[in-house]
Amino acid sequence: MRALTAFMNGVTRLNDFIGRWLSLLVFAMFIFLLLEVGFRYLLNSPTVWTNELTQMLFGVYAVMSGGYIMAHRGHVNVDLLYSHLGPRVQAGLDIFTSTMFFAFTLALFYFGYEMASESVASLETTYSAWNPPIWPVKVAIPLGTGLLILQGVVKLLEDIAIACNLEGFKPGNRDDEPEDML
Numbered sequence: 001m002r003a004l005t006a007f008m009n010g011v012t013r014l015n016d017f018i019g020r021w022l023s024l025l026v027f028a029m030f031i032f033l034l035l036e037v038g039f040r041y042l043l044n045s046p047t048v049w050t051n052e053l054t055q056m057l058f059g060v061y062a063v064m065s066g067g068y069i070m071a072h073r074g075h076v077n078v079d080l081l082y083s084h085l086g087p088r089v090q091a092g093l094d095i096f097t098s099t100m101f102f103a104f105t106l107a108l109f110y111f112g113y114e115m116a117s118e119s120v121a122s123l124e125t126t127y128s129a130w131n132p133p134i135w136p137v138k139v140a141i142p143l144g145t146g147l148l149i150l151q152g153v154v155k156l157l158e159d160i161a162i163a164c165n166l167e168g169f170k171p172g173n174r175d176d177e178p179e180d181m182l
Helices: 002-022 025-042 050-064 066-071 087-121 135-163
Strands: none
Touching (some): 050 066, 066 135, 087 135
16 A cells, blocks of 8 residues: 555656646746747847747646646536535546546547657657747657646546545645545
8 A cells, every 4th residue: 555655646746846847937938928029019120939939838838737737636627516525426426537537648648649759750840930849849748648647547546545435545645635635
């Protein structure tokens, strides 16, 4: 049981670490967009790279943050009935719906990996006036999806523990959850 708990805590800590570092990209995007506005309107000399770089950074930010968001229960839920159910019933429903989650994320991982592999093999660029490499952004798709899948496994294991009322199972504490959550 300790190895499983260590795995779960490790995945959550990894996603938390990556998510916190990724959040710094927001500041970089903000600076690049301010720079573009300054060059365009104050100096009447727009850049060819700031908008494209900001879009690429946002793409990396979006695909790599899924595991962090799941670890902190930040994904959108439709909970008209769900919030009125008990914790064990909610966990059972989450176990059932995890099949759709894993079907989607595994497909995204597979096709994202194929796309990233082709992009890396050809050292693909954007073919724009600036023409930066796009393959690093495409590599982020399977990496981010892999982190999301790992966090999905952690969530599934937590849901199984709740649904089966496993007393001895206590995953590590998170900032947003009380110690006696399970």
